Amino acid sequence: MSCPFRGRIIYALMEGTHINGVAKAGAKAQIPGQPRRTLPEICYELRTKIEGFLLEDTSDHVLRNVQSQIEVSMGVIEEALRRYGPDHVSLSYNGGKDCLVLLILILACLPTWDTPSASSEPSDAGASSAPCHPQMSPPASEATVPLSAVHSDRPLQSIYIVSPHPFAEVEDFVEQSAREYHLDLRRYALPMRPALEAYLKDRPAVEAIFLGTRRTDPHGELLTHFNPTDAGWPQFMRIHPVIDWHYVEIWAFIRHLQIPFCELYNRGFTSLGGVTDTRPNPALAVGGDVPKFRPAYELRDDDEERLGRDS
Known part of the structure; x- marks a missing residue:
């Protein structure tokens, strides 16, 4: 892939103190003296990283599965962009590992999204199952659109539904990562x-929301890639690109792409809720007088x- 910014892209996102090769949430967002990176630069950096990963010839079966x-x-994300266009999609983001992976994948899709053809696709808000989505091979350089097609003034719309008793570390990471990745983040302590009703009132153009739900999450076992909300709920299309991860x-x-994550994960938390219903995972406990x-x-x-988790 040809990238005009390749020579000056900073590949270590949020460079700073590292634990096991991955930056903590409290690390600096950029190198002092460097201008803040634009959204197009970030998108192309992530696209380049992921394309490089897809081309790796690895013997590790987990990494092959990830590819x-x-x-x-x-493919699901690009189908959603074709259906709705970026002005009508949003991301449910709470700083957790699953929606973080989803955020990175969405941003990596933006450099190859063709604005005219995507916006001409009719919305299909009544679909009830996954669309036909092609298996995606690493795109050739001629398939990408110019850097200017990813507008730095068009951040990804997102909603953060805050826990009744949030961890300070989660709040800090959400704020920092939203700033780093240029999210248009709306926060609702409801x-x-x-919260969804208030969000759709504030953002009436939103027709679909990306969710980081996985099959093993509560109520995730029967979901497909595209599901409309249930009766009695605010109406929009739920999109689940990582449902089967x-x-x-x-x-x-x-870890392979060295994406910074919330520091609570380094302390044995495996699923993030609030301080009253979440604790380090006992399966990761190490013996000793001090837990x-x-x-x-x-x-x-x-x-x-x-x-x-208690819930």
């Missing part, structure tokens, strides 16, 4: 249904992911 998952998920694949993606926990990415079993 396959990326192709499917980016239960989910009234496994826990180890989420972490393999984050210690291994980092979240050392957990291997999907079924153990929510052992630290």
Whole structure:
């Protein structure tokens, strides 16, 4: 892929203190003296990273699975952009690992999104199942649109539904990552249904929302890539590009691409809720007088992911 900014892209996002090769949430967002990166620069950097990863010839079966998952998920994201266009989609973002992976994949899709053809596609808000989405091969350079087609003044719309008792570390990471990735983030300290009602009132053009739901999440077992909301809920299309990713694949993606994540994950938290209903995962506990926990990415079993959650 040809990228006019390749020579001056900063590949270490939020460069600073690192734990196990990945920056903590409190690290600096950019190198002092460097201008803040534009959204197009960030999108092309992420696109380049992911294309490079897809071309890797790896013997690691988890990484091979991640490569396959990326192709499917980016196909779903590109289908959503064709259906609705970027002005009518949003991202549900709470700083957690799953929606972080989804955010990175969405941003990586923007450099190859063709504005005229995408905006001409009719909206299909009544669809009830996954669309036909092609398996995506790393795109050739001629398939990409010019850098100017990804507008720095068009941030990705997003909604943050705040826990009743949020972790300070989560709040800090959401704020920092939203600023780093140029999110148009609206924050609602409300239960989910009234939060969505308020968001759609504030953003009436939104027709579809990307969600980081996975198959092992509560109520995730029957979802497809595209599902309209249930009766009695605010009406929009729910889009689930990472629905079939496994826990180890989420972490393999984050760590292999060196994506900064919330520091609570380094303390044994594997699923982030609020301070009253979330604790380090007991499956990661290390023996000793003082409780210690291994980092979240050392957990291997999907079924153990929510052992630290009361809800």
